[in-house]
Amino acid sequence: MSRTTTKISPFKAHIDQFQADLNQKAGRTTAEVQELVEGKKLYKLSSNENVLGPSPKALEAIRKSLANLHEYAYRTDDPFREALSAHFEGELTPDQFVTANSGLEIIDMLARGFLEPGLECILSNPTFHVYEIFSQLNGAKVVNVPLLEGEFELDVEGILDAINDNTRLIFVTNPNNPTGTMIPRETMDRLVNNLPPHVILLHDEVYWHFADQSCFPFAKDYVLEGKNVIGLHSFSKAYGLAGMRAGYAFCTPRIADYLQKLRRPFFISAMSVEGAIAALGDVEHVEATQNLMKAEKPFLYAAFDELGIRYWESHTNFILFKSPIAVDELVNKMLAEGVMIRSGANNGAPGHIRVTVGTHEGNVAFVEGMKKVLG
Ligand SMILES: Cc1ncc(COP(=O)(O)O)c(C=O)c1O
Numbered sequence: 001m002s003r004t005t006t007k008i009s010p011f012k013a014h015i016d017q018f019q020a021d022l023n024q025k026a027g028r029t030t031a032e033v034q035e036l037v038e039g040k041k042l043y044k045l046s047s048n049e050n051v052l053g054p055s056p057k058a059l060e061a062i063r064k065s066l067a068n069l070h071e072y073a074y075r076t077d078d079p080f081r082e083a084l085s086a087h088f089e090g091e092l093t094p095d096q097f098v099t100a101n102s103g104l105e106i107i108d109m110l111a112r113g114f115l116e117p118g119l120e121c122i123l124s125n126p127t128f129h130v131y132e133i134f135s136q137l138n139g140a141k142v143v144n145v146p147l148l149e150g151e152f153e154l155d156v157e158g159i160l161d162a163i164n165d166n167t168r169l170i171f172v173t174n175p176n177n178p179t180g181t182m183i184p185r186e187t188m189d190r191l192v193n194n195l196p197p198h199v200i201l202l203h204d205e206v207y208w209h210f211a212d213q214s215c216f217p218f219a220k221d222y223v224l225e226g227k228n229v230i231g232l233h234s235f236s237k238a239y240g241l242a243g244m245r246a247g248y249a250f251c252t253p254r255i256a257d258y259l260q261k262l263r264r265p266f267f268i269s270a271m272s273v274e275g276a277i278a279a280l281g282d283v284e285h286v287e288a289t290q291n292l293m294k295a296e297k298p299f300l301y302a303a304f305d306e307l308g309i310r311y312w313e314s315h316t317n318f319i320l321f322k323s324p325i326a327v328d329e330l331v332n333k334m335l336a337e338g339v340m341i342r343s344g345a346n347n348g349a350p351g352h353i354r355v356t357v358g359t360h361e362g363n364v365a366f367v368e369g370m371k372k373v374l375g
Contacts, residue, residue, distance in 0.1 A: 012232035014139035037338050043362040046340040050240030051358045055285040061278035062271050065179045073270035083277040096250050098259045101272055103206050103234035108134050109262045114168040115140035121169040122162050126348030131171040152179040156191045171202045175211050178347040178354045180314030188217035192227055198226045207316040209238035210293050223251055238286045239279040246272040293317050296357050302365040318356045337369035
């Protein structure tokens with residue numbers, strides 16, 4: 001017989017009260033919308049994927065790994081972390097990496113590891129909506145210090161002012177999703193060099209391959225200085241492996257050792273490890289992707305100029321623009337033209353639309369569609 005007399009809820013209040021539908025916020029797949037456009041060729045320019053497809057070297061490695069799928073292959077992720085250390089030319093050691101089945105999973109681990117009710121994180125909207133979700137799911141208060149209006153610059157002083165004894169995490173996306181803009185090195189230096197020791201900064205650089213490398217503040221350099229900065233990379237963007245699910249963080253050995261405790265046994269999929277290691281060596285695919293972005297962005301900028309549409313120069317594989325008509329109307333009418341684009345609203349930019357930079361054919365379809373829809 002239970003000795004409990006009062007009514008006790010089995011549900012954690014902050015999870016129970018959480019309203020956002022995570023799947024609803026994620027972009028639609030081609031399979032979901034194909035039937036809406038009845039046999040028309042569909043260009044998916046809505047989820048910042050690699051329009052050249054997956055890294056061929058990764059595909060080959062994944063194919064080879066299939067025969068061993070009956071095995072619990074990766075009790076540890078040592079081979080993956082050693083490959084990452086080699087990829088960083090030994091500047092970071094294997095004990096400075098934390099691997100996971102995607103960048104999202106790393107963000108989830110950070111929220112679980114560093115946040116709880118009573119603690120706080122800081123982010124700067126418009127930005128990737130997932131930081132807010134995982135922080136709230138762990139009961140933390142989310143403090144928004146918005147990007148500065150106009151050019152979406154980081155409000156460094158505002159962030160430093162918002163830090164208090166309860167602050168544990170700062171999320172910075174650089175280059176940023178959904179704006180495509182980049183925070184230059186001197187701005188990040190001002191932030192990183194003024195952080196108190198109880199605050200950890202995530203530098204989410206999953207789009208770094210597309211940034212202006214001459215002034216990009218690589219998290220690696222802060223980590224080498226021993227700063228409380230965690231870099232985040234993903235295999236979903238330049239490597240074209242969004243469906244495979246692999247990502248990793250790099251940081252000081254102290255932070256990495258702490259995060260390792262959050263990994264379940266046999267945490268990472270064997271296909272992810274083997275595909276990711278092969279992708280790291282697929283320089284040709286990454287360069288082809290970078291070159292396509294460099295070649296195609298000016299084409300889209302010119303089209304926006306011609307249409308009189310405000311856009312932001314992008315350091316990513318997508319471009320944000322101000323919608324000249326109601327966002328949903330433009331998104332739906334473009335879908336009818338066979339081009340999937342995405343409202344910025346979920347990522348804090350209502351009234352704006354994000355378009356992935358496609359192949360030239362896809363970009364022409366986008367521009368033609370826009371001209372038709374906007375008359
Ligand atoms: C800024 C940012 N960070 C992290 C991710 C997560 O990437 P993934 O979970 O596919 O590795 C994304 C995906 O779109 C992103 O835009």
